[in-house]
Amino acid sequence: MSRWDSTPVIRFFGGRKLLYLLGVVLLVGLNILVFSSVGFIFNPLLIFIKTIALPLILSVVVYYLLRPIINLLEAWRIKRIWGILITLLALVGIITLLVVLIIPFLEKQLISLSEELPRYLRDMIKGTDEWLRNSIFSVYYTNLFQDVDGMLNQIPDYISSYASETVEGITSIISTVTSVVVAIVTLPFILFYLLKDGYRLPAFVIRLFPPKFRPEISSVFKGIDHQLSAYIQGQIIVSFCIGVMMYIGFLIIGLDYALLLAAIASVTSVVPYLGPIIAITPALIISIVTSPFMVVKLVIVWTIVQLLEGKFISPQIMGKSLHIHPVTIIFVLLTAGHLFGVIGIILAIPGYAILKVIVSHMYFWFQRRYNRFVEEEDQYKME
Incomplete structure (x- = not known):
């Protein structure tokens, strides 16, 4: 036995091939x-990727939603x-x-809520301030916050101090709107060809690899396809169910802006764990200003929906289908959000699922x- 095969760890990593592995790692580092x-x-390549990323992602999402319908129609002998x-x-x-029917109503509610939200926030802060000043925590609260009204009066000054950034903010908004418009315009064309020839893409990529690797690469594609399909289709259905249940619950308790708040809850539910916290915030503000009893009813509705x-x-x-531990999901969301922002949070879980399949x-x-080595280790442990 050579010196490269002298320990179980070295033998597990391939003996002499460990040098090759270290060389690959060094080469990657140099690259x-x-x-x-x-x-x-x-930079031109990165700009190209950023340009096509949004329409491509939207097309893939819609592709996985419509593919079962296309396959069903094809099974009914309707040409693809x-x-x-x-x-x-x-x-x-x-x-x-x-x-035509829903968006205008949502738009009116959104405009009304955006106009009323500062008042809701002001009333909530003042109400909380009065309650804390008359509670057993009044001494500590007074020392920490001398004057809440003074803090509120400083808000215009803060807004004025950031007025110089308005142009940059408008430029960013225009860039975002442009990207969305480009994505919407190109979405039908990309989606059409994905639905028409998308099933051929894995076979085309597999043929680029040597024949002895093709079965393994094929299994990777099947695993990725299964993970994406299960996540996208399942998440859309779950989000729709959450929105419907929230809307019914908000109507029952008589909460203002029921449809808009339910729509927000449905959209944000695509982000596990963090989405519900984001969605309940505007509803909680409105319920606190309305009445303490409304807060209790909101908590009951929210708890029932989350349990269901x-x-x-x-x-x-x-x-x-994803087999991801909740703690892992939280760390993945936080890391992706820090690196890539909102888009990273939305794509974190499916991206992690794909990476998990590959790894x-x-x-x-x-x-x-190195199955021989594994069998030897198992036999050694049995002895």
């Missing part, structure tokens, strides 16, 4: 160093091209119906390659 030094060369056209026309009709979603809806619809398959291949 990163070179890229950081001449990164400006790749006609099934795609029928489905897209139906989708356009549904979107038009929503825009966590115990019945999500397990039945999404099951355990798990690579580890399985690595372990199978």
Whole structure:
């Protein structure tokens, strides 16, 4: 036995091949160093990726939502091209119906809420201030906050101090709106070709690899496809159920802006754990200003919806397809949000699921390659 095979750890990592592995790691590090030094060369490529990222992501999401319908129509002996056209026309009709009937009402509620929200915040702060001044915590509270009204009066000064950033903010908004418009315009074309030829893409990529690797690469694509399909389809259904339940609950307790608040809860529910906290904030502010009893009713509705979603809806619809621990989800969301902002938070979980599939398959291949070593270790432990 050579010196490279003298320990179980070295033998597990391939003996002499460990040098090759370390060389690959060193090469990757050198590539990163070179890229950081001449990164400006790749700026056009990065701009291109940022331009196509949003329409491509939206197209993939809609693709996984519509693919089961296209496959069902194809099973009914309707040609795929006609099934795609029928489905897209139906989708356009549904979107038009929503825009005509629901969006104007939501827009009115959003404008009204944006006008009333400062008053809600002011009333909530003053009410909390009065309660704390007359409570057993009044001594500590007075020392910490001398004058809440003075703090409120300083808000215009803060707004004025940031007035110089208005132009930059407007530029950012215009850039975002432009990206959204480009995404909406290009979405139908990308989606059409994804639905028409998307199933051929994995086979095309697999053919780029040597024949002996193709079965393993095929299993990776199948795993990624299963994870994305389960997550996107399941999350959309769960979000819709949460929105409906919230709307019914808000109507029952008589909370203002019920439809708008339910829509916010439905949209933010795509972010696990953090989404419900974000969604309940405006509803909580409105309920606190309305009456203490409204706060109690809101908490009851929110608790019932969360219990129904966590115990019945999500397990039945999404099951355990992702197999991600809640603590891992929180860390992934926080890291992705810090690195990539809101887009990172939305794409964190499916991105982590894809990465998990790739890493798990690579580890399985690595372990199978050195299966002899694993069997020897198991036999040694049994003895």
